[in-house]
Amino acid sequence: MSRHLKALPALGLLVLLAYLPYLPVELPGLLPGRVNGPGSMQLLAICLTMAGIALSYDVVFGRTGLLSFGHALFVAAGSYLTAIGMASLGLPLPLAALLALVGTTALALVVGGIALRVGGIAFAMVTLAFAQAASIIVLRNPGDVTGGEEGRSLDRDLMPDLLLGVNNAPYRYWLALAFVAVAWLAVAWLSRTRAGHAMAAVRENEARAAVLGFDVYRAKLIAVVVAAFLGGLGGVVHAVVLGGSNPHLTTAEFTLSLLVMVVLGGAGSRWGAVLGGFLYTYADSRLVNLSGSSLLESLPGALGNVLSQPLFVLGTFFVIVVYFAPTGLTGLGHRVLRRERVE
Amino acid sequence: MSDVVLLVVTGLGLGALYFLAASGLSLIYGLMGVLNFAHGSFMVAGAYAGWLTMTGLPDSLGVGVRMAVAIAVALAVGALIGFVVEAVLIRPLYRRHIQQVLVTVGLSLTAVAAVQGVWGSDAHPLDKPAWLAATTDLAGAEVPNDRFLFIAAALLLFGGLLALLRFTRLGLVIRAGVENRTMVEALGINVQRTFSVVFAIGGAAAGLAGLLAGVYANSVSPLQGGSMLIYAFIVVVIGGMGSLTGTAVAAVAVGLVQQLANYYAASGVGDLSVVLLLAVVLLVRPASMQGAH
Amino acid sequence: MTTTTTTSARRQEAQPILRVEDLHVRYGGSHVLQGVSFDVPATGVTALLGRNGVGKTTTLKAVLGLAPRSGGVALAGRDVTRWSVTRTVREGVGYVPEDREVFGGLTVEENLRLVGGDVGVDAPIVGELFPDLVRRRAQKAGTLSGGQQQMVALARVLLRDNRLLLVDEPTKGLAPKLVTEVADVLARVAQTTPILLVEQNLPVVRRIADTVVVLDAGQVVHRGPAEELVSDPDLTRELLGVSMRREARQ
Numbered sequence: 108m109s110r111h112l113k114a115l116p117a118l119g120l121l122v123l124l125a126y127l128p129y130l131p132v133e134l135p136g137l138l139p140g141r142v143n144g145p146g147s148m149q150l151l152a153i154c155l156t157m158a159g160i161a162l163s164y165d166v167v168f169g170r171t172g173l174l175s176f177g178h179a180l181f182v183a184a185g186s187y188l189t190a191i192g193m194a195s196l197g198l199p200l201p202l203a204a205l206l207a208l209v210g211t212t213a214l215a216l217v218v219g220g221i222a223l224r225v226g227g228i229a230f231a232m233v234t235l236a237f238a239q240a241a242s243i244i245v246l247r248n249p250g251d252v253t254g255g256e257e258g259r260s261l262d263r264d265l266m267p268d269l270l271l272g273v274n275n276a277p278y279r280y281w282l283a284l285a286f287v288a289v290a291w292l293a294v295a296w297l298s299r300t301r302a303g304h305a306m307a308a309v310r311e312n313e314a315r316a317a318v319l320g321f322d323v324y325r326a327k328l329i330a331v332v333v334a335a336f337l338g339g340l341g342g343v344v345h346a347v348v349l350g351g352s353n354p355h356l357t358t359a360e361f362t363l364s365l366l367v368m369v370v371l372g373g374a375g376s377r378w379g380a381v382l383g384g385f386l387y388t389y390a391d392s393r394l395v396n397l398s399g400s401s402l403l404e405s406l407p408g409a410l411g412n413v414l415s416q417p418l419f420v421l422g423t424f425f426v427i428v429v430y431f432a433p434t435g436l437t438g439l440g441h442r443v444l445r446r447e448r449v450e
Numbered sequence: 451m452s453d454v455v456l457l458v459v460t461g462l463g464l465g466a467l468y469f470l471a472a473s474g475l476s477l478i479y480g481l482m483g484v485l486n487f488a489h490g491s492f493m494v495a496g497a498y499a500g501w502l503t504m505t506g507l508p509d510s511l512g513v514g515v516r517m518a519v520a521i522a523v524a525l526a527v528g529a530l531i532g533f534v535v536e537a538v539l540i541r542p543l544y545r546r547h548i549q550q551v552l553v554t555v556g557l558s559l560t561a562v563a564a565v566q567g568v569w570g571s572d573a574h575p576l577d578k579p580a581w582l583a584a585t586t587d588l589a590g591a592e593v594p595n596d597r598f599l600f601i602a603a604a605l606l607l608f609g610g611l612l613a614l615l616r617f618t619r620l621g622l623v624i625r626a627g628v629e630n631r632t633m634v635e636a637l638g639i640n641v642q643r644t645f646s647v648v649f650a651i652g653g654a655a656a657g658l659a660g661l662l663a664g665v666y667a668n669s670v671s672p673l674q675g676g677s678m679l680i681y682a683f684i685v686v687v688i689g690g691m692g693s694l695t696g697t698a699v700a701a702v703a704v705g706l707v708q709q710l711a712n713y714y715a716a717s718g719v720g721d722l723s724v725v726l727l728l729a730v731v732l733l734v735r736p737a738s739m740q741g742a743h
Numbered sequence: 744m745t746t747t748t749t750t751s752a753r754r755q756e757a758q759p760i761l762r763v764e765d766l767h768v769r770y771g772g773s774h775v776l777q778g779v780s781f782d783v784p785a786t787g788v789t790a791l792l793g794r795n796g797v798g799k800t801t802t803l804k805a806v807l808g809l810a811p812r813s814g815g816v817a818l819a820g821r822d823v824t825r826w827s828v829t830r831t832v833r834e835g836v837g838y839v840p841e842d843r844e845v846f847g848g849l850t851v852e853e854n855l856r857l858v859g860g861d862v863g864v865d866a867p868i869v870g871e872l873f874p875d876l877v878r879r880r881a882q883k884a885g886t887l888s889g890g891q892q893q894m895v896a897l898a899r900v901l902l903r904d905n906r907l908l909l910v911d912e913p914t915k916g917l918a919p920k921l922v923t924e925v926a927d928v929l930a931r932v933a934q935t936t937p938i939l940l941v942e943q944n945l946p947v948v949r950r951i952a953d954t955v956v957v958l959d960a961g962q963v964v965h966r967g968p969a970e971e972l973v974s975d976p977d978l979t980r981e982l983l984g985v986s987m988r989r990e991a992r993q
Contacts, residue, residue: 174548174551221729221733224732224733228483228547228691229687229691231485231551232684233687233728233732236683236687236725237725237729239680239725240725243718243721244718249718311772359676360559360676363558364559367555370552412568413563413564413567413568416563416564416566417563418562419559419560419563419567421559422557422559422561423556423560425555425556425559426553429543429552429553430553619856619860622849622857623857625849625853626846626853629849633840633844633846634857636807636840637838637899637900638832638858639858640829
């Protein structure tokens with residue numbers, strides 16, 4: 108199959124998703140109200156944003172094999188620097204976003220440069236510590252720039268009207284969709300470059316990659332920086348879609364959820380990361396609605412309460428996937444397809 | 451002067467809590483190469499087991515007695531959970547380190563959510579005996595007594611673990627396994643059995659750390675384990691991953707730095723300087739940090 | 744086991760202690776062993792030879808279960824391929840790895856007790872074969888010389904009752920005097936226990952080996968009596984890429 112043919116399913120899906128804001132049908136149980144209603148559009152926008160952010164995380168985790176627990180740091184940097192750039196420096200959104208991207212990339216160079224001095228599990232711990240430092244700063248609210256536990260709203264006066272208000276939810280949805288498309292193309296392009304080949308070699312076997320003449324440290328640093336750039340971009344979009352920055356973005360729990368998304372969908376695969384990010388976010392938000400459902404009410408008290416915790420359900424599901432479908436949902440899908448073809 | 455004494459003792463108390471949490475992590479990592487994210491859940495389990503014991507026992511027993519029973523229960527629950535997690539979740543994924551980490555990540559999410567589901571996400575106040583809440587005059591400083599309890603518990607654990615490692619057959623196998631686990635197996639020694647024991651010991655220490663962190667905060671809450679865990683991770687990395695003495699030194703250093711910087715600079719600076727300390731250690735001696743696996 | 748003792752004892756003469764059949768090892772993308780088959784007789788030293796990187800160490804590891812293997816490995820007629828490493832060793836396969844791999848942070852005594860349990864350097868065999876280790880019992884193994892570490896690595900496997908020893912390049916990097924000492928020890932051990940020996944030092948092979956198996960590119964290219972190979976310079980050069988004379992002068 109040629110490269111162009113391979114891109115067809117993704118392109119078709121993109122066109123379909125881009126058309127959703129014109130679709131006035133209801134999908135009861137699946138989406139709140141009409142597909143193109145503001146509730147559904149907002150939900151889908153968040154899901155898409157997280158899908159793109161999961162894709163950015165997969166650059167380090169799935170493609171380079173680096174277990175980073177600090178990716179939240181870069182997403183949060185993108186989000187917070189946008190909010191701060193607008194509120195504290197009075198920059199319009201595009202300039203604030205640019206500032207956020209430059210800042211995030213610089214941060215990634217510093218953090219990656221230090222953390223990559225160690226490998227394996229130590230790298231995971233060090234990235235976690237850096238993310239934790241960011242979390243502490245954000246919560247302590249130095250000089251009142253981060254807003255502490257409240258987070259920081261985007262200054263509405265500096266926002267383009269098109270991205271504001273309930274009725275403009277479709278524009279935010281399209282913005283999120285565009286972000287996913289950009290991240291998708293960037294990752295596709297990256298995987299064809301020499302740096303991308305180096306990352307794949309590092310993932311398979313670091314010692315052998317070095318023997319093959321790849322600069323391992325450089326390949327890893329590029330992976331961290333590219334992932335951070337895309338994650339920072341995701342943070343900008345996240346801030347626009349949600350109208351501000353939230354300290355939850357800085358928590359270790361957020362990074363862990365990115366890891367869960369990528370593994371659920373299938374690490375090292377664009378479809379896997381995007382699917383995992385989308386479905387996890389969707390499930391996380393819809394499972395909350397389940398908590399009031401009659402099914403759970405009929406269960407004895409404690410069990411119903413536990414099952415009404417989205418993270419309990421997702422965490423359990425995640426453990427099951429790690430055991431029984433280590434290649435994630437897309438890997439599972441591939442296996443089923445292959446078996447059908449064989450039979 | 452009294453300020454310094456107070457800060458040093460409270461810093462040591464905090465370091466003691468970190469050591470209780472980190473010693474198990476370090477041993478588990480050193481021997482098995484498993485970064486145990488569920489360790490925070492072990493702490494929460496110990497804290498809640500202790501809290502439930504405290505509230506479940508009749509008031510007539512007195513706070514001190516109930517606290518003593520609660521500590522025993524926290525140790526036992528931590529050990530049991532550690533043992534079960536190793537046997538059920540970790541062992542089947544033998545040597546697949548990334549997947550083992552992922553499973554403990556999933557478990558940490560699930561456990562916290564389960565605790566929130568059953569007992570709510572709010573903090574529950576934890577009683578403590580009057581003598582523990584009181585202070586002792588030490589060179590002019592009014593030092594809260596619970597800090598001494600933390601330090602004593604950490605010293606007991608440190609001494610006990612050192613003795614275990616030095617004088618027992620199990621300790622010999624653990625020390626050899628931390629150095630080169632493959633070779634231990636290639637000598638016909640069943641390392642798997644030591645994994646269960648190490649997880650149980652780590653779980654017991656974490657359970658105790660969880661309850662004592664509750665004593666420190668005067669309450670137990672589902673998220674306490676997670677924030678402790680991150681400092682415990684930092685301690686493990688600074689301590690050299692897998693070295694018990696290194697972990698003890700790092701725990702003290704982190705506790706002291708945090709307390710002193712928080713006091714003399716500004717609140718929050720201490721927490722940041724701990725991360726800075728980690729960065730400096732990494733830059734100065736990265737090679738010793740690679741760990742055994 | 745006990746019910747078949749009489750019959751298996753009678754067959755012992757003919758039956759090889761180890762039979763390797765169509766053994767394959769794949770690491771990631773590379774196919775290191777490509778169908779290796781050979782027998783190790785129940786007595787004497789079998790030397791596994793070949794140029795660097797042909798899969799000698801991998802073969803030993805695969806026999807023990809330390810490398811991901813497929814194919815047949817049988818110890819005295821029993822299939823071991825489903826056994827764990829630990830079980831294989833407990834069933835009597837002793838392993839002395841390349842580069843010794845002693846526990847550097849442990850004392851000599853502790854290194855031996857790991858296998859010997861209650862007895863370390865006080866075991867009779869240690870005093871008999873490795874008197875130097877008795878004197879150094881309290882020394883950290885990491886501070887020993889290469890030769891002394893090799894003695895620790897040999898001593899600790901001998902504390903178990905072995906039916907077969909896998910010994911990987913025991914003389915590598917040792918001074919000539921120590922090479923002789925190690926060869927002496929191996930010759931003594933081989934009187935009671937068969938050894939599968941990976942060895943680059945041809946004089947050592949000539950001295951102690953009875954049978955040779957030569958590997959090249961993951962396959963067996965020669966099997967036969969040791970004498971036949973080492974006394975034929977052309978064959979040695981062809982199979983191992985070394986000349987016996989040059990090797991002897993080193």
